[in-house]
């Protein structure tokens with residue numbers, strides 16, 4: 001299977017602290033009385049792409065949203081356990097949540113540019129951080145658009161509405177908006193499921209380039225995509241982490257029958 005980026009395989013069950021971007025310990029999460037995540041423990045390696053796979057409703061989006069406390073927005077959500085980033089539990093009361101979301105960016109399934117110009121979309125977070133000088137904003141916008149491989153297509157119309165862009169361009173704009181804040185971790189929740197195959201390939205190549213700079217966690221329903229882009233894959237079933245390993249092993253020699261049934265299409 002062609003991989004976009006090869007590197008030495010790590011054993012995700014034996015990662016050192018220095019190799020770990022996110023250390024999840026005994027995470028349980030409820031929406032009201034519904035127990036959605038059960039005792040999840042996993043370490044996500046730095047500067048790699050890790051996929052979360054599993055059938056609809058198994059808790060993939062809930063898990064990825066636990067990495068920047070997005071679930072806090074839902075009333076009735078409560079959790080136990082830890083999600084450690086750089087040795088600090090982001091669930092602790094001391095955690096500044098907006099700072100966390102700057103360090104841990106997120107891109108969703110549907111491109112969601114703000115009803116602003118292309119330029120203002122990219123520098124939105126920087127302005128919130130207090131960056132004011134024109135030069136600094138111009139440089140950051142240019143760099144982020146270059147990083148998201150969109151600069152050449154939009155450099156002559158930066159002050160036009162973001163809504164004139166195609167779906168694939170809008171999704172790259174949303175990547176640029178996230179990248180402008182130089183996140184350490186980028187969470188992608190089905191980022192290509194609304195895009196055509198060519199744009200999907202483009203975004204996958206972008207991910208491969210970005211991982212030298214940040215850690216990427218992606219939720220995908222597309223197993224070819226998980227096998228193609230990700231170094232490591234975690235399979236979830238009914239809120240439990242069933243199997244987690246390097247993607248080659250998980251997709252060719254899964255350890256658990258449930259994983260095999262899922263990747264061979266016997267259920268889900």
Ligand SMILES: Nc1ncnc2c1ncn2[C@@H]1O[C@H](COP(=O)(O)OP(=O)(O)OP(=O)(O)O)[C@@H](O)[C@H]1O
Pocket residue numbers: 031034036054055056057058059060061062063074
């Ligand atoms: N805000 C919420 N309130 C109550 N239940 C929720 C909420 N969000 C998600 N759930 C439930 O939690 C479970 C896990 O949902 P989640 O969206 O994490 O699954 P998923 O694996 O990402 O699904 P899909 O692949 O369909 O997006 C589902 O049963 C869902 O109905």
